[in-house]
Amino acid sequence: MIVADLARYLAHTTAARSVSVSELRRLPNGAVQENWLLAARFEGGWLAGDRELVLRTDAATTLGIGLSRAVEFQVLRAVRAAGVAVPEPVLLCEDSGVVGRPFFLMRFVAGEAQGERIVSGELGGDRGTLIARLASELARLHAVRPPLRGLEGLAPPPADPARARIEECTRWLAEDGEPHPVAELGLRWLIRHAPPPAPPALCHGDFRTGNFLADPEGFTALLDWEFAGWGDPDADLGWFCLGSWRFGAYAREAGGIAPRDAFYRAYQAASGRAVDAGRVRWWEVMAALRWLVLALRQRDRCLVGGERSLDLALTGRRPAECEFEILALTEAA
Amino acid sequence: MRDRPDAEFLLARAREAVARGEGGELVARARAIAERECAAGDAPVERFRQALAERYGEGGIELLLRRLVAEIRSGAADTPGPVQAALRRLLWRMTRQKLAESNPGYLAAADAGRVPRK
Numbered sequence: 001m002i003v004a005d006l007a008r009y010l011a012h013t014t015a016a017r018s019v020s021v022s023e024l025r026r027l028p029n030g031a032v033q034e035n036w037l038l039a040a041r042f043e044g045g046w047l048a049g050d051r052e053l054v055l056r057t058d059a060a061t062t063l064g065i066g067l068s069r070a071v072e073f074q075v076l077r078a079v080r081a082a083g084v085a086v087p088e089p090v091l092l093c094e095d096s097g098v099v100g101r102p103f104f105l106m107r108f109v110a111g112e113a114q115g116e117r118i119v120s121g122e123l124g125g126d127r128g129t130l131i132a133r134l135a136s137e138l139a140r141l142h143a144v145r146p147p148l149r150g151l152e153g154l155a156p157p158p159a160d161p162a163r164a165r166i167e168e169c170t171r172w173l174a175e176d177g178e179p180h181p182v183a184e185l186g187l188r189w190l191i192r193h194a195p196p197p198a199p200p201a202l203c204h205g206d207f208r209t210g211n212f213l214a215d216p217e218g219f220t221a222l223l224d225w226e227f228a229g230w231g232d233p234d235a236d237l238g239w240f241c242l243g244s245w246r247f248g249a250y251a252r253e254a255g256g257i258a259p260r261d262a263f264y265r266a267y268q269a270a271s272g273r274a275v276d277a278g279r280v281r282w283w284e285v286m287a288a289l290r291w292l293v294l295a296l297r298q299r300d301r302c303l304v305g306g307e308r309s310l311d312l313a314l315t316g317r318r319p320a321e322c323e324f325e326i327l328a329l330t331e332a333a
Numbered sequence: 334m335r336d337r338p339d340a341e342f343l344l345a346r347a348r349e350a351v352a353r354g355e356g357g358e359l360v361a362r363a364r365a366i367a368e369r370e371c372a373a374g375d376a377p378v379e380r381f382r383q384a385l386a387e388r389y390g391e392g393g394i395e396l397l398l399r400r401l402v403a404e405i406r407s408g409a410a411d412t413p414g415p416v417q418a419a420l421r422r423l424l425w426r427m428t429r430q431k432l433a434e435s436n437p438g439y440l441a442a443a444d445a446g447r448v449p450r451k
Binding site: 146178179243253260303313317327 | 338
């Protein structure tokens, strides 16, 4: 990334006399997107002063799914307007000439996202308060209903979100080409037990421990909106409870943080919508299948795409977790 | 039966990560997977292949897994009964074996922490 080009662009865009960048370093995490901490002094203009920002851009190779940075920026604006605690979006640059790819800037929010440190209690503060806060952020998000001005970049709400997901997973499994018997079992179970469509809401799409920031006192911000879209709100609840996102604290089924019932009760209280445990269970099986096929696609970025990443290579060994979840969740059903 | 990438590929990426001065925890995970697979050799895959061969006749592991997929797609595992039970036993066996090599911590945590479903 050429810092001088970036500084020139920022000065021009924010009407600053000059911008001096004191720090630009890649932040940890983010296999699909890259996040860079950008510390800079803006002389004049609408961002005048010393600023700590986060520059978010595509990684070298992508999954070929998920939102563009431009649409993710729209989503960030919309959910912030709806009262969801997210980093404030600052500006969007769709010109690949500045840093090599489109990017957006958001204000830096303190906190860390490491799942292990959150489930251990080192980060996130009191467990009951944390799960209630997460449930209320999710309820606020799910109160956003289509259509909404400013979110025209999102695909229209699917008529039947469950069927749409089944079709997507079927296609991805076929594209993979290898035999995945547990995934096939999960797919058949999902087809036979698909719930009727619910009114669509704005969903995060990757709502889980590891995708929000927390400091030792508690939650600070919800991150990683690249898979957001109109869908069934129970999909976010099921994804959050998937075993893969409990970071070893397996018995605390709500994200490794709290018992499942506590999360459901908090969500119900915040949203006014009764949680149907059967529907959420269906979406949890779907979460296991979807994470399985996404892991295969992540793996192919290094096996086929040539990206030399150990993280991506190890993701190729995660489908077995999802297979465990599919078998456990569909037991005697 | 084992998921890709194989141990050799993981070790190659781990060596590159070490050369870049990064990836402590990831490097350890990759090495541990490779060590477990090298120690076990082909025996776990062969044992599972034999279990499949008892049901589907002789053949290589990939061919037999495709036969298992075909039986599942036929709906044989949809309804409770001895066929569903036999197929699920095979699937659990394969899954537990893969986890024992790729992520034994997950297997241990899940076995200890599974909450009975209401």
